[in-house]
Amino acid sequence: MNLENINNYVPDPTVRRLSHYKFLLENMKKEGRLIVSSTLIAKELGFDSIQVKKDIQYSGIVGQPKKGYKISELLAGIDEILNWNKVEKAILIGAGSLGTALMQYNGFKEIGLNIVASFDNDHKKVGKFVNGIEIIEMDRLEVAAKIMKIKIGIIAVPEESAQSCADKLIGGGIKAIWNFSPKIIQVKKDIIVENAQFIQSLALLTYKIRVNKI
Amino acid sequence: MNLENINNYVPDPTVRRLSHYKFLLENMKKEGRLIVSSTLIAKELGFDSIQVKKDIQYSGIVGQPKKGYKISELLAGIDEILNWNKVEKAILIGAGSLGTALMQYNGFKEIGLNIVASFDNDHKKVGKFVNGIEIIEMDRLEVAAKIMKIKIGIIAVPEESAQSCADKLIGGGIKAIWNFSPKIIQVKKDIIVENAQFIQSLALLTYKIRVNKI
Numbered sequence: 001m002n003l004e005n006i007n008n009y010v011p012d013p014t015v016r017r018l019s020h021y022k023f024l025l026e027n028m029k030k031e032g033r034l035i036v037s038s039t040l041i042a043k044e045l046g047f048d049s050i051q052v053k054k055d056i057q058y059s060g061i062v063g064q065p066k067k068g069y070k071i072s073e074l075l076a077g078i079d080e081i082l083n084w085n086k087v088e089k090a091i092l093i094g095a096g097s098l099g100t101a102l103m104q105y106n107g108f109k110e111i112g113l114n115i116v117a118s119f120d121n122d123h124k125k126v127g128k129f130v131n132g133i134e135i136i137e138m139d140r141l142e143v144a145a146k147i148m149k150i151k152i153g154i155i156a157v158p159e160e161s162a163q164s165c166a167d168k169l170i171g172g173g174i175k176a177i178w179n180f181s182p183k184i185i186q187v188k189k190d191i192i193v194e195n196a197q198f199i200q201s202l203a204l205l206t207y208k209i210r211v212n213k214i
Numbered sequence: 215m216n217l218e219n220i221n222n223y224v225p226d227p228t229v230r231r232l233s234h235y236k237f238l239l240e241n242m243k244k245e246g247r248l249i250v251s252s253t254l255i256a257k258e259l260g261f262d263s264i265q266v267k268k269d270i271q272y273s274g275i276v277g278q279p280k281k282g283y284k285i286s287e288l289l290a291g292i293d294e295i296l297n298w299n300k301v302e303k304a305i306l307i308g309a310g311s312l313g314t315a316l317m318q319y320n321g322f323k324e325i326g327l328n329i330v331a332s333f334d335n336d337h338k339k340v341g342k343f344v345n346g347i348e349i350i351e352m353d354r355l356e357v358a359a360k361i362m363k364i365k366i367g368i369i370a371v372p373e374e375s376a377q378s379c380a381d382k383l384i385g386g387g388i389k390a391i392w393n394f395s396p397k398i399i400q401v402k403k404d405i406i407v408e409n410a411q412f413i414q415s416l417a418l419l420t421y422k423i424r425v426n427k428i
């Protein structure tokens with residue numbers, strides 16, 4: 001594997017597409033397939049095959065001419081770029097319906113994320129478990145995050161509480177926030193924030209509806 | 215408003231950022247502000263101000279030199295691009311925790327989406343209401359979608375049921391699908407599919423965690 005490339009900057013659209021390839025390749029692997037071409041990946045996902053080739057170059061994985069890529073190598077390369085070969089512990093704030101949906105999704109562990117605890121200020125929820133994940137009182141967040149040395153916090157609360165939750169997470173030593181609220185949260189420069197683009201995704205959908213006049 | 219520009223192709227990253235501006239501008243409007251500069255928008259959202267200017271150009275809205283844009287005009291321009299000045303009816307499949315979260319979110323109506331019904335094959339759920347939205351038996355989906363002339367379908371079911379749900383939606387005359395499952399669904403070319411990039415968003419987060427060595 002070309003570690004030179006691995007350390008290079010990868011553009012956001014490539015990162016997004018690589019996560020798509022990962023799911024497709026895992027399915028192909030399950031079906032017993034060993035080799036795949038960029039043309040087939042492109043066809044299955046409705047992408048351009050030159051684009052697929054360029055994206056794969058970031059992994060440093062080289063295919064065999066007229067044959068293609070070894071699926072296992074490609075998966076290892078993608079996992080390395082996306083940091084999905086490690087599992088990072090995360091805590092979640094907000095055990096409402098969205099938070100519950102996130103806790104119930106069993107696929108995160110396969111792609112680098114392990115939600116180890118959740119926090120809510122609703123006393124009726126505190127002490128209960130969702131999919132094996134305990135709901136803990138909000139007041140205990142900062143201490144718990146520090147003790148467990150958690151680096152990732154997930155925000156699944158309404159817009160108006162998002163900023164104070166972000167502040168609590170950072171107070172607990174969290175370095176990266178996955179924000180599911182529509183609120184743009186303000187953080188210091190060394191904190192990573194990724195917004196789980198619900199609304200941005202809806203914007204793309206409604207924009208396309210207008211342009212295609214459906 | 216420059217309708218020439220409105221009909222032009224708008225790149226995906228611009229569409230995403232415009233949805234960000236919309237929320238910021240709505241907040242500024244609530245606070246009583248009338249005028250905003252691209253520099254202030256850029257500062258508030260951590261974007262580049264030249265980028266913001268370029269994005270706004272797609273709306274055809276022109277600012278006053280050294281003053282900025284009228285917020286109300288800018289909001290109208292963004293709503294027009296994103297098709298958020300109309301409200302489209304949508305139906306949702308899957309009244310699990312994710313589907314429930316989507317039904318409970320009251321913000322969609324303000325940005326062009328009105329979920330009018332949901333469908334599930336769990337008989338314990340059928341007949342109940344979530345946030346005023348009825349849960350209807352799956353078997354009735356195709357007929358109901360046709361009668362209500364629905365164009366948008368939302369998929370909030372597990373991966374393994376996503377394709378069959380997409381087929382049912384299309385059978386019911388749906389033209390655009392907002393897919394919340396990680397499954398890449400296969401559709402005819404004239405159907406719009408937008409994936410609500412949970413996993414793509416996580417990929418961006420975990421990639422940044424690796425690169426920044428946090």
